[in-house]
Amino acid sequence: MVLQLSTFHWEGGAGVAAARLHQALRNSGVDSHLMVSEISGSGPQTTAWADSAWKSKMAWGNFVMERLSFLPYEKDKSVRFAFSPAAIGVDIADHPLVRQASVIHLHWINFGFLSLKSLEKLFALGKPIVWTLHDMWAFTGGCHYNRGCERYLSHCCYCPYLRKPGEYDIAFAQFEKKCNLFQGAPVTFVSPSRWLDNLVQNAALTNGMPSQAIPNCIDTELFKPGNRDEARKAFGLPKDKKLLLFAGANTQDPRKGFTYFQQAMHHPDLADAEVMVLGKGKADDFKDMPVKTHFLGKISDTSQMVQAYNAADMLIVPSLEDNLPNTIMEAMACGTPVVGFDTGGIPEMIDHWKNGFVATAKSAASLSEGIQWILKCDADGSLSADARRKVLENYSEAVVARQYSQLYDSLLHG
Template sequence: MVLQLSTFHWEGGAGVAAARLHQALLHAGVDSHLMVSQISRPGPQTTAWADSPWKSKKAWGNFVLERLSFLPYEKDKSVRFAFSPATAGADITDHPLVKQASIIHLHWINFGFLSLKSLEKLFALGKPIVWTLHDMWTFTGGCHYNRGCERYLSHCCYCPYLKKPGEYDIAFAQFEKKLALYQNTPLTLISPSRWLDDLVQKAVLTSGKPSQAIPNCIDTDFFKPGNRAEARKALGLPADKKLLLFAGANTQDPRKGFTYFQEAMRAPGLADAEVMILGKGKAENFAHLPVKAHFLGKISDANQMVQAYNAADVLIVPSLEDNLPNTIMEAMACGTPAVGFDTGGIPEMIGHLESGFIALSKSASTLSEGIMWVLKHNADGAVSENARNKVLQLYSEEVIARQYSKLYDSLLHGQ
């Protein structure tokens, strides 16, 4: 039995990716179990660690404690959730599922689910550990994305996320703990993108560990092309406009690059287009857009997400740092081409001038150029078809479940 461990369940990019992999493995006949801090919705072989009122309070307490432990050190509130000290978490070593598991498969485990101490106890069981990285935290002194700092390549210290960076700051201390923690552990590190796997192999904490790139997966029978007119009608969107979709979990997060999208929309060639915006935020945040905006808020219902992708002519992803965004995979599965910056794993997903357009990082002008390229070249649906086909070939449930099954077999039987 393989036990998947994830803080979140069907929430956030990492939580969705973990739940989708679990679903794909079950469909492929793999005995997979998923344990999350708290369940978002019931599912087969899915268990909440916090399965009682007391444990729910404990989970919340661990989250608060973990966040409070960083508070005295944070540079300002903009970095509050960008650094995880991993000081508080649950000890799950005596849980029946952990005892039954042949392989422990970690996903994103921060925010009070598992601490460094929790991991130490888990690793001490001596079971093979697979760890799918959904950001850079595994090999840094605490940040989830490095924002240009490359100290993790040698040793974290003088951390730019801290109020008082120093030679022996908390990033240095966490780095040292991870160094000791990983030393004698049978860790196999999986990155959803080749970009992240390349960093894994360069980072001091993880270089020399077995690693490979296996993408996240998606249910291509659910995320699929649909009727555009019907989708627009259901969402109350105009039938006769070019609609550009910006979907960020938090549209105000600078990492999502909304300012570049806003600037790109000033291009004369896009004056008649309109914008759909999904995610956390308020309608007034988008009052300064040079074109009409339709703010749909945060959509949790998966059927409505499919409608939103099918309503759009193109998805815009101007992220400044990203691993393998679910939004791109979802849009492309629905036959909606994407335009994104040349950062992280984005260029691996979007085939430049085939299934979308890769713009120069932080360049609003090439972003608008890309949007116009897609609108012009997708008149006959060729770009949409290429987008859908790429997802079928690389990210479908069967393709990814096969790769993980092979990995699990090799760890258990040395094949």
């Protein structure tokens, strides 16, 4: 039995990716179980650690204590959730599912679910550990994305996320703890993108440890092309306008690069286009957009998400740092081309000038060029067809589940 461990369940990019992989593995015949901190949706063989009212309160308390442990050190509010000390977590080493598992598969486990001490106890069991990385946290002194800092390549210290960076700051201390944690640990790292796998192989903490790249997966029978007019009608959107979609769990996160999209839309050739925004936020956040903007809010219902992708002419992803964004995979599965910055794993997903456009990072002008190119070149639907084909060949459930099954077999049987 393979036990997947994730803080979130069908929430956030990492939580969605973990739940999708669990589903794909079960559909391919693998005995996969998923344990999350708290369940946020139904699913077979899915267990919440917080399976009682008392444990739910404890899970919330752990989250609060984890954030409070960082509060005295944080530079400002903008980095509050961008650094995890992993000082608080639960001990699951004796949980029946952990004891039964042949392979333990970690995903994103921060925010009070598993601490460094929790991981140490899991590693001590001696079972094969697969750790799918959804950001950089596993090999840094605490940050989830490095924002240009490269000290993780040697030894974290003088952390730019901290109010008082120093030679022996908490980033230095966490780095040391992870160094001890990884000594002889039975861990194989998996990165959804080749970009992240390259970082793993070069990072001081993980250099020399087993690693490989296996992408996230998606249900291509669920995310698929649909009727555009019907999708627009469902949201009350105009049928005769070019609609550009921006989607993100937190639209106001600077890492998502919305300001570059806003600047790109000032081009006179895009004056007649309109924008759809999907995610956390409020309508007032987008009052400065130079074109009409339709704020759809946060959508959790999958069928509505599919309709949103089908309503759009394209998806815009100006992320400054990202791994393998679910939104790109979802849009392309629906036959919706994507314009994205040349950052992280984005250029691995978008084939430039074939099924989308890879824009120069931090260039609003290049982003604008890409938007105009897709509007011009997808008139016959060829880009849309190629986008869908890319997902079917690389990110479908069967393709990804097969790669993970081979990895599990190699760890268990050599």
